[in-house]
Amino acid sequence: MYRMNRKYFVIDAQGKILGRLATQVAEALSGKRKIDFAPHIDGGDFVIVLNTDGVVVTGKKNEQKIYHRFSGYPGGITSISLKDQRKKDSRKIIESAVFGMLPKNKLRDLMMKRLLLYKDEKHAHTAPLVTL
Numbered sequence: 432m433y434r435m436n437r438k439y440f441v442i443d444a445q446g447k448i449l450g451r452l453a454t455q456v457a458e459a460l461s462g463k464r465k466i467d468f469a470p471h472i473d474g475g476d477f478v479i480v481l482n483t484d485g486v487v488v489t490g491k492k493n494e495q496k497i498y499h500r501f502s503g504y505p506g507g508i509t510s511i512s513l514k515d516q517r518k519k520d521s522r523k524i525i526e527s528a529v530f531g532m533l534p535k536n537k538l539r540d541l542m543m544k545r546l547l548l549y550k551d552e553k554h555a556h557t558a559p560l561v562t563l
Contacts (some may be wrong), residue, residue, distance in 0.1 A: 439476065439558045442478065445482040452528075453531075455514060460545055478547065530543060
């Protein structure tokens with residue numbers, strides 16, 4: 432059985448633009464920068480994102496970008512703006528952006544489990560960390 436060698440990458444989101452941060456995270460989660468990359472194999476690494484409150488968006492997205500979710504019932508759509516979502520839980524903003532950039536297949540859920548988001552700089556991971 433082939434054992435995957437996974438690294439832990441650390442990214443500080445303070446002052447970084449949301450879309451550019453999400454592309455870096457998606458590449459690391461999917462393993463696209465590795466020599467032995469294959470799209471049908473989940474060979475990505477763990478990604479730890481710190482300071483999610485400090486992520487920056489450009490333009491008027493803070494007021495105009497809307498996140499929707501649907502309960503499945505008639506009239507069950509709930510919407511929240513990016514500004515309100517940031518106050519409620521800023522980790523969901525990065526999670527949503529990365530989720531949309533990963534491949535739309537069975538591997539996406541496995542990749543998302545390796546995304547670790549923290550509002551501040553405190554985390555409990557002691558493995559050798561590589562800064563991205």
